[in-house]
Amino acid sequence: MIRRPAAPPETLVPGVALVVVLITFFCTPLMSGRALTAFDVYNTFQGLAQLGLLTLGLGLTMIAGEFDLSVAGTYVLGGMLAVRTGQSSAILGIVLAVGAGAAIGAVQGGIIARLRIPSLPVTLATYVALLGLTSAMSGGLSVTYTNTGATLWMDRHIAGIFSPPSLITLTGFVIAAAVFGGTRLGREIRAIGGDRRASRVAGVRVERGLVGLFTASGSLAALSGALFSYSYAAANPNPGLQPLILATVGCLVGGVSLVGGRGLPAGLLAGALSVALLGQVDAITAIPDYYTELLYAALLGVIVAVDAPGLRRGLDRLKARAATIRTPDRRP
Amino acid sequence: MSDMAGDRARPQVCVEVLSRSFGGVAAVREVSFTVGAGEIHGLCGHNGAGKSTVVKMLSGQLAPDSGRIVIGGQPVVLGSRQAAQRLGVALVDQELSVVPELTVLDNLLLGGVSTPLLNRRRAAAARCRQVLGDMGLDRIRPQQPLAELSIGERQLVEVARALSQNARLVILDEPTATLSDVETEYVFAAIRRVAARGCSVIFVSHRLSEVLELCDTVTVLRDGRRIATTPASELTVSDLIVQMLGEAPHRLTAARAPDPQPGHSLRIEGLRVPGRLTDFSLTAQAGRVYALAGQLGSGASDVLRALAGLHPQATGRVRLRDRAVPFRNPVGAAAAGVAFVSSDRKSEGLFLDKPIAANFLATRLPGLGRAGLLSSRREHQAARSLAELVGIADHRLREPTAALSGGNQQRVFVGRSLGRDDVYALLLDEPTRGVDIGGRAAIHRLLRAAADAGLIVVFASTELEELLELGDVIITMRETRMVARYEGGADGAVLMRDMTQGERAA
Numbered sequence: 001m002i003r004r005p006a007a008p009p010e011t012l013v014p015g016v017a018l019v020v021v022l023i024t025f026f027c028t029p030l031m032s033g034r035a036l037t038a039f040d041v042y043n044t045f046q047g048l049a050q051l052g053l054l055t056l057g058l059g060l061t062m063i064a065g066e067f068d069l070s071v072a073g074t075y076v077l078g079g080m081l082a083v084r085t086g087q088s089s090a091i092l093g094i095v096l097a098v099g100a101g102a103a104i105g106a107v108q109g110g111i112i113a114r115l116r117i118p119s120l121p122v123t124l125a126t127y128v129a130l131l132g133l134t135s136a137m138s139g140g141l142s143v144t145y146t147n148t149g150a151t152l153w154m155d156r157h158i159a160g161i162f163s164p165p166s167l168i169t170l171t172g173f174v175i176a177a178a179v180f181g182g183t184r185l186g187r188e189i190r191a192i193g194g195d196r197r198a199s200r201v202a203g204v205r206v207e208r209g210l211v212g213l214f215t216a217s218g219s220l221a222a223l224s225g226a227l228f229s230y231s232y233a234a235a236n237p238n239p240g241l242q243p244l245i246l247a248t249v250g251c252l253v254g255g256v257s258l259v260g261g262r263g264l265p266a267g268l269l270a271g272a273l274s275v276a277l278l279g280q281v282d283a284i285t286a287i288p289d290y291y292t293e294l295l296y297a298a299l300l301g302v303i304v305a306v307d308a309p310g311l312r313r314g315l316d317r318l319k320a321r322a323a324t325i326r327t328p329d330r331r332p
Numbered sequence: 333m334s335d336m337a338g339d340r341a342r343p344q345v346c347v348e349v350l351s352r353s354f355g356g357v358a359a360v361r362e363v364s365f366t367v368g369a370g371e372i373h374g375l376c377g378h379n380g381a382g383k384s385t386v387v388k389m390l391s392g393q394l395a396p397d398s399g400r401i402v403i404g405g406q407p408v409v410l411g412s413r414q415a416a417q418r419l420g421v422a423l424v425d426q427e428l429s430v431v432p433e434l435t436v437l438d439n440l441l442l443g444g445v446s447t448p449l450l451n452r453r454r455a456a457a458a459r460c461r462q463v464l465g466d467m468g469l470d471r472i473r474p475q476q477p478l479a480e481l482s483i484g485e486r487q488l489v490e491v492a493r494a495l496s497q498n499a500r501l502v503i504l505d506e507p508t509a510t511l512s513d514v515e516t517e518y519v520f521a522a523i524r525r526v527a528a529r530g531c532s533v534i535f536v537s538h539r540l541s542e543v544l545e546l547c548d549t550v551t552v553l554r555d556g557r558r559i560a561t562t563p564a565s566e567l568t569v570s571d572l573i574v575q576m577l578g579e580a581p582h583r584l585t586a587a588r589a590p591d592p593q594p595g596h597s598l599r600i601e602g603l604r605v606p607g608r609l610t611d612f613s614l615t616a617q618a619g620r621v622y623a624l625a626g627q628l629g630s631g632a633s634d635v636l637r638a639l640a641g642l643h644p645q646a647t648g649r650v651r652l653r654d655r656a657v658p659f660r661n662p663v664g665a666a667a668a669g670v671a672f673v674s675s676d677r678k679s680e681g682l683f684l685d686k687p688i689a690a691n692f693l694a695t696r697l698p699g700l701g702r703a704g705l706l707s708s709r710r711e712h713q714a715a716r717s718l719a720e721l722v723g724i725a726d727h728r729l730r731e732p733t734a735a736l737s738g739g740n741q742q743r744v745f746v747g748r749s750l751g752r753d754d755v756y757a758l759l760l761d762e763p764t765r766g767v768d769i770g771g772r773a774a775i776h777r778l779l780r781a782a783a784d785a786g787l788i789v790v791f792a793s794t795e796l797e798e799l800l801e802l803g804d805v806i807i808t809m810r811e812t813r814m815v816a817r818y819e820g821g822a823d824g825a826v827l828m829r830d831m832t833q834g835e836r837a838a
Contacts, residue, residue, distance in 0.1 A: 183449050187438045194433035201393070201429040202493070203417045203443030261433035316644035317660045324647045 013303055014255040014270035021274040024281055031285045040280060041161040047276035049165035050228055053172050054243055055250035055272040056265065057220035060176070062251050064213050065193035065260025066119035070108060071221040072244035073130030074101045078222030079229035080134045080237060083145045090150035090230060097226040098219050104130070105218025109211035134237045145233045154231040165227040172220065176265035186264075189213065193260025249296050250275045252303055274299070343402075344369040344532045345390075345501050350399035352385050359385040361556040362399065367501070367532040367549075372523060374547035374564065375536045378576050378768035380737040382556040383536050384426055387505045390534070391423040392416030404500060417445045420500030422493075424507045426536075426738070426766070427678070430478055430490045436460065437474035440493050463496045464489075466525070468518040482629060483676065484510050491519050495526050502526060505536045509766045510675075512627030512794050513828070520546050538768050539795075540569045552576055577770050596653040598757045598788045600639070603648035609634040610812045612648075616788045616805075618756070621779060623803025624792040625827050631812040632792040633675065636759040639790075640672035641665035652757055652788075669756035671695070671749035675765055675792075681745045684734040688724060689715035691733050692748050699753070722747035723774055739771030746775055750782055758782055760791040764798060776802050794831075796824040 025044075029035050054071055061068040078097040086093015108126055112119050145151060154164055162170075180186030191199040192209050200206050229235040254271025256263030275296070282292040305311055343366035352360045360382040367373040377383050388394035390401060392410035400407050403419055410416040413423070430439045437460045441447045460474040467488045478486060487510045494502050504523070508516045523546065527533050537543050543550055544564050551561040552575040559575050596618045603612040609631040616622050626632030638646035641662035650657040658664030665672075674680035682691050692715045693700065700710045715729050722743040724736075733741060742764065749758055763779065764772040779802060783789045793799050799806055806822050808815040808830035815830040 182451055184441065184447050184451065185449075187434060187442060190433055191431045191438075191442055194431040195429075197427070198429035198431050199443065200413060201423065201425045201427075202431075202439075203413045203445065205414060261431070313644045320645045320647050320660055324649075 013306060014253065014267035014274075017253045017274045017299065017303070018270040018277075021277045021281075025277045028281055028284045031287075036284075038160045040284060042157060042163065043283065044273075044276050044280040045162055045166035046231075047279045048272055049163065049169045049231075050224070051243060051246045051250060051275060052166075052169035052269070052272045053220040053224035053227075054247040055254070055275075056172055056176055056268055057217035057224075058244075058247045059251040059254060059256050059263055059265075059268040059271075060189065060213050061119065061217050062256045062258065063193050063260060063263040064189050064210060065196065066112065066210070066213070067258075068105075068108075068119060068123050068214060068217045069244065070104065070123040070126035070130060071217055071247065072241065073127040073134075074104055074218050074221035075225035075228075075243055076235075076237060076239060077101070077104075077130045077134045078225030079235040080137055080143065080225075081222070082226030083143050083229050083235035084137065086150070086226075086230070087145070087147055090147055090153075093230075094223065094226045097222045101218040101220075101222025101225075102215050103218070104222075105214040105216065106211055108218070109214030112214065113207035113210035131238060138235070138237045140237060142237065143235045145230060145235065147230075148233070150230050151233045154227065163231075165231055168223075168227065170269075172223075173265050173269045176268075180265050185209075190261055190263075193257075193262070195261070246275050246296075247272075249300060252300060257307070342368055344371075344404060345534075346402035347386070347390070348400050348402065350386065350389060350396050350401070352389060352394065352397050358556050360389070360396075360553075363553065363556070363558045364399075365551045365558060365561050367534060369530045369532055370527050371549060372527050372533040372535055372547045374543040374550035375534055375553065376538075376540065376543055376550055376572060376576055377553035378739070378770050380555075380740070381553040381576070381768075383553055384505065385556075386553070387423070387426070387503055387534070387536060390416075390501070391421055391425075391503055413443075414445065417443070417497075417499075420498075422495070422497040422499035422502045424491050424494045424502075424504040426505040428483070428486060428490065428510070430486050430493075432477070432479040432486075434478055435475050436464070436472055436478055436481070436489055439478050439489055440474075440496065442493070444493075444497055446498070459496070463492045466495075466518075466522050467492045468515065484512060484515055484629075487511060488515060488519065491522070495522050499531060501532045501534065503534045503536070506538070506766055507535075508537060508539060508542060510762075513831075514627060516542065538766065538772075540572045540769065543572070544569065554578065573769055576768070596756055596786075596788070598639075598790070599649075599651045600635075601649040603635065603638055603646065603650065605631075605634050605638050605643045605646045608643070608812055609638060609646075612814055614807065616757070616790055618786050618788050619783055620789070620804040621783050621802055622788075622790040623799045623806045624790065624809060625794075625796075625799045625803075625806055625831055626792065626809035627794055627831050629811075630809040630831065632809045633761050634812075635809075636672060636761050636790065636792055637674075639665065639670055639757075639759055641670075642672075669754060671752070671755040671758050673746055673749060673758070673760040673763060675762035677741060677745045682733050682741060684741075685732055687730050688719070688733050688736065688744055689729040691744050692718040692729075695748050696752055718747050718751065721750060722778060739767040742767050743771065743775060743778075746778055750778060755787065757788040757790065760789070762793055763791050764793075764795075772798070796827055799827060800824065 054075055058068055058071050078101050081100055082093035082097040085096045104126065108122055111117060112122055156163060158167060188204045188209055191204055192206050196206055250272040251268060253274050254263065255267035278292060278295055345367040347363060347365050349362045349364050350360055351362055363386060375383050385394065389396045392413045392415050401410060408419050437457055440460050440463060441456060457474045464470065464472055469485065469488055472481065472485065478489065491507050507519060511519065523533055535543065535547055544567060547564045549561060550564050550567060552559045552572065554576060598616040600612060600614045604610060612635050624632035624635055634643065637643050639650060639659055641659055641664060644660045646660055650659045652669055655668065657668040657670060693711055696714065697706065700714060701707050716726055719726055719729055724740060724743060733744060746763060749755060764775050767775060779789050806818045806827065808827055810831055
């Protein structure tokens, strides 16, 4: 009888990380000296709204074994387009931003899938190009969003802890989870990331899947940028790399593997929520920013260690060596 | 029965003067054959004969340069795997094509044209259990991650996927290469059931006795051309070999007697791998070939993998040339003089995208230079000498290893462990898996020569013919334990009994 290996620890990462961060969050009164309020939870969900859709889009491409660096550029362009075109109609601005994001994603996906080029150089080039394009659109300056009605609507409280952007973000995760769990697409996306050749042989339309994923990734990034710009009543042409870094942390904490084939929307939500909660812990306790950065680094360090096959082999080796030492030498 | 015979007479699949070249070199030249409804049609040929190219064209992975394919009386264009699937062509590829990151159920459903967009988990799981049961895999749960299954079980899942697709033509390219005899019987029973429903089957295999046992008709290819299409009932294995090679292969001499003055030895005491191997002991002498005979899961492969440092949880004592081998570490084992040839050359062996020469030299770089600098002259000499040893043409040394046929890749894999001063024990897991009869004889000759040159050679195999042909000492294994040890006097029936139902050694 062959003993089956236990479930890999990386599948537990998103849940365990979220629980640990939640405990930290609930312990913040010990440091801040004030009780948590519904507003803290609202702010956490606002943080989720900022990076959740970005994490989801990036995570979907990572599950398929790719990495869409351009989400940061599409996020910036989406915000700028929405502000520039949505002054009188917020919906029109969002539609145009999402359309542009979808088109950018589709073109990139097509190039990557048809020409079989690695996604990193393609999306890096797109990221740089989009930053340049956004700066050209705004003259390198922030652009104010003057539709105050839309901004106020974005920040209104729903059920005390939610806002429209946070509910839209959660809806995005629910739809993604339904597609992943309820249709064959989820299976095919994981298969594309797990073994592309085997997927092709099995009959999966790999190229079409990749184009669809990059289109979804671009759309989600642009939507995220548009919602954020409306909420802050301004579009920033260069927010730096922080959105990309936080989204990547969210993906890795969410159990997505850098080599593809592993990850679920529920895990990505847990990852994004963990990052948002850490941000709120930082805000409540007013600790210096570098502590937060160290916290993110520690979290990633633990995840990378849990995922490291070499570490597991090393532990197995140590256990076996100890067992050999305990066994008496039977040689004459 | 007469209806079925009539169906077989009516071609369901016609391959008509199909040709395909790669870079001006013809891989398939005007090949024609037909497969009737319900017929199991064997496709044989040595490595490089063109079988895989024909399979790729029939399964939509490769477009023919000329000729046509007719399915159900209609000429078809198989532009992609999806197009082929829509026309009823299911495939078990030569390379294992399942996804370890998915569950067994997801793998069975993956890519099927009849798989609905919306998942119907309960119905699919029930169907999955039935399909797995037909393959003798009742112990496997539909929701079990595929990564938890052995390579043989994964292969069975892929076969089950193809056979469950209600196809008009099922192509199985080396489906039994990684399977034990017991598992092979399940696959054969499932193939016969599918054929009995009127499905045409093309079965590609190097195991000629299997081809004759299973198939109704056999087409033999050589150098890209069709040599013959013959009813299997009119063929013997020898006939097939002659058709494939154009000549009868040379047989090796019988098992060698032990050297009265043995050289160095490999002493294994109480080797144990939790759940995989129980208390294995052996003293292997230089100059002899030791065969570990066992089905998948018997522990035979695990003996070799543990010795090569690939089971970090292994316990026991291993000494080579009277020195302890740090066998929980692959680097330590290699440094102690152990070379290992895995059964999975794709992921544990060759650098397929690198040149053949680079693969030959990968394990002997320190000896090819001075002060850390490689000498290109020495590299070239060493690569040429190894190519000559294993029978690969000099001019191919710069080609990517992936361009070689499976059998020639295996020669490179085995060859790179030979002729080294720092190797004393050569371990090989399924050394001729997926290799044709000519290639197999060549690899056997290499291993015998290695033993004659003073190496300890230990190999694991599930193939009786190979075990009997090559092993001076045969150790049978079953359910993680050694069953018996033979130094001559064993025959196929005895080994099969030990491997499947034998008594355990005291």
